[in-house]
Amino acid sequence: MEEKKYVTEWANKNLGLTLKITNMVHEEQTPFQHIEIADTLEYGRLLILDGVFQTSVKDEWTYHEMISHVPLMLHPHPERVLIIGGGDGGVAREVCRHHCVTHVDLCDIDGRVIELSKEYFPSISKVLRNPPEKLHVHVGDGIAFARKVKDFYDVIIIDCSDPIGPGEGLFTRDFYKSAFAALRKDGLLVQQTESPIVQQSTVHDVFEAMNDVFPIVRMYYSHVPIYPACLHSFMLASKVYDPLTAEPRDGAPEPMKYYNRHIQKSCFVLPNFIKELLYKGQKSF
Amino acid sequence: MEEKKYVTEWANKNLGLTLKITNMVHEEQTPFQHIEIADTLEYGRLLILDGVFQTSVKDEWTYHEMISHVPLMLHPHPERVLIIGGGDGGVAREVCRHHCVTHVDLCDIDGRVIELSKEYFPSISKVLRNPPEKLHVHVGDGIAFARKVKDFYDVIIIDCSDPIGPGEGLFTRDFYKSAFAALRKDGLLVQQTESPIVQQSTVHDVFEAMNDVFPIVRMYYSHVPIYPACLHSFMLASKVYDPLTAEPRDGAPEPMKYYNRHIQKSCFVLPNFIKELLYKGQKSF
Structure with missing residues (x-):
């Protein structure tokens, strides 16, 4: 090498x-x-x-905690969760910490990511190495997987790579329609949507596409040091629960390195330039 | 060249x-x-x-708005402001937007930064090129400048470079004692204190040093894309007003690209790893 x-x-x-x-x-x-x-x-x-x-081993919780616990604490009784992508196991690890969750499907298109994570990232993939009964790992196309299911999941987490390459189809209105149908009547989904500084078009376009399908769409953020400009966005699309007004449920898993009950609300408080990007399409960078 | x-x-x-x-x-x-x-x-x-x-011209407001307006909106009637460093004029520009502020001293040790900013950064330095009557620019040592003044300023903003080089003395207990004395009885100061991810020791040490001098010390953050790990910390030390409980006053200057009334509170909501760094000295990175 x-x-x-x-x-x-x-x-x-x-x-x-x-x-x-x-x-x-x-x-x-x-x-x-x-x-x-x-x-x-x-x-x-x-x-x-x-x-x-x-x-990365040292910063993964800035991402995995925030993409997992924000939707799971917003939903008052999440039982069934679908993770699309997430082959490293970090999201599954966090999701499985919620005792109320009884069924988790993880569908990643690349089985090699799963196998290599098990081998080289034991702290991130530990839930894949010793899977609890409720976790079901599938290797295949997440879009096709979601399309086959109706009215089943409470939460869908799209832990995908960028909108070029294998993750491309996960950033389309067609996919969001399938995901809407796969969710129960009060379900919600979260997708990682890149940087609102360096990838402003992605953030804006996903916000618009999700708004065509879901009644409630809100952006929130975490700080992920290994990502460009580090301010990383997540788009939450919901049928019923609005994170700006709904109180999170009690009983978050402990301990956490990033997430806490106050962050659940404050991560949705956006600087003006992001509000202008989302609601007026105005780019600042 | x-x-x-x-x-x-x-x-x-x-x-x-x-x-x-x-x-x-x-x-x-x-x-x-x-x-x-x-x-x-x-x-x-x-x-x-x-x-x-x-x-930089495109990201400067992520820093200048947040280091200026958070302290100035927390103080209920700021009249006199001292800026130490800040030779590019960005902080002075934001401070001068507050009509209640009647006297601003800016003291930078390096007159060349002031002159070059006037020449090459007109959008940032415009308040230096056409200074309002209330703005007084001094070239000299900010530590000595602050030491000569007693019970005079409402807000001190320390817009310094890193704690190595000319900014070094601005990160010491002795300096914070001088600043405390230079502030009126309900005064407060803010200092930029590097990244809570990449410079964890600086953040922790300044927090401890300020706590030895001021009764209230709180960290807040902004996202500054050109800084390491982009999550940038500011330390606010206050004699009376606590940003966690005090409501900001009305009448923030408009428009802003980053700051808004909701950010004034949410920027003090910290992820667990930063709370552990400040309050227990535990480093995560």
């Missing part, structure tokens, strides 16, 4: 984040994407898909 | 942010620091001091 001292993610041709590495642990091309695993000095072991930093 | 295609800030030896540039506009060594000005494609014209990205 080629000796590398640094890995750089170019968010676009003008902006790059560089991490010094001690070791390139693994590299392979699957039918779906190019996978790299590197040991970085700043954030520990790092998963890279098609050149894009996905998750 | 050497032809450069990229500028990189190394937050430490393991983590770098790289911006593609079209042009290195200016470069000089002053008695205090090395100044570079570059035109970047992603964030527009960029000021770099001693290799550290300071402010």
Whole structure:
């Protein structure tokens, strides 16, 4: 394997984040994407898909806690959860901590991500290595998987890569219609939607597309240090519960490194430039 | 001048942010620091001091609005404001928008930053180019400046560079004692205190030092895309008003690109890992 001292993610041709590495642990091309695993000095072991930093051992909870617990604490009685993507197991790990959740389907298109995560990211994938009875792992197309199900899930979490490559179809109105149908009558979904600074078009377009399908759509954010501009957005689309007014239920899993009851509300409080992007389509960056 | 295609800030030896540039506009060594000005494609014209990205035309409001308006809206009747550092004029520009403020001192140690900002950053420095009567610009040591004044200011804003180089003395208990004495009996100060992800020691140490001097110390944050890990902290030290409980006054200047009344409260809501850093000294990164 080629000796590398640094890995750089170019968010676009003008902006790059560089991490010094001690070791390139693994590299392979699957039918779906190019996978790299590197040991970085700043954030520990790092998963890279098609050149894009996905998750690292030291910062993964900034993402996995926030994409999982915000929807699961907003829904008053989540029982059935579908995770699309999420082959590293981090979202499944957090979802399975909720005792009220009795059935979890995880559907990732690339079985190699699942296998490599089990091998190289034990702290993130531990729920895949020793799956509880309620967790069902499927290798396949998440879009087709969701299309076959009607009126079944309380929460769908779309833990996908960027809207180019294998995740592309997950950013379309057609998919959101399938997901709407797969949700129970008070269901909700969350999707990671990139950076509201560096990928303003994605954030705006997903917000519009979801608004065509769901009555309530709200953006919230977390800080994910390995992502471009670090301010990372999640789009929550809901049939009934509005995170701006609904109180979260009691009984969040403990301990957490990022999420808490106050964050559940404050993560939806947006700076003016993001409100202008969502509601007026005005870009600032 | 050497032809450069990229500028990189190394937050430490393991983590770098790289911006593609079209042009290195200016470069000089002053008695205090090395100044570079570059035109970047992603964030527009960029000021770099001693290799550290300071402010850019496209993202400067994420910093200048938040370091200025949060303290000025918390104080119920701010009249006199001292800005230490801030030679680019961005903080002074925001402070002067408050009609209730009648006297502003700005004291930067490096007159070249002021002059170059006037020349190369007109949108940021416009209040320096056409100063209102209430603005008084001083070139000199901010620590000595603050030490000479007693019971005078309502708000002190410390818009300094990192705690190495000319800004070093601004991160000490002795300086906070001088600032406490320079403030009126219900005064407060704010200081930029680096990243709670990449510079955890600075954030923790300033919090402890300020707590030895002021009865109320709270951290808040903004997202500054050109800074390492982008999640940027500000430490607010106050004699009377607690931002967690006090309501902001009415009449914020309009328009704003980042700040709004809801942000005034939500920016103090911290993820668990930051609370553990501040209150227990536990580092996560």
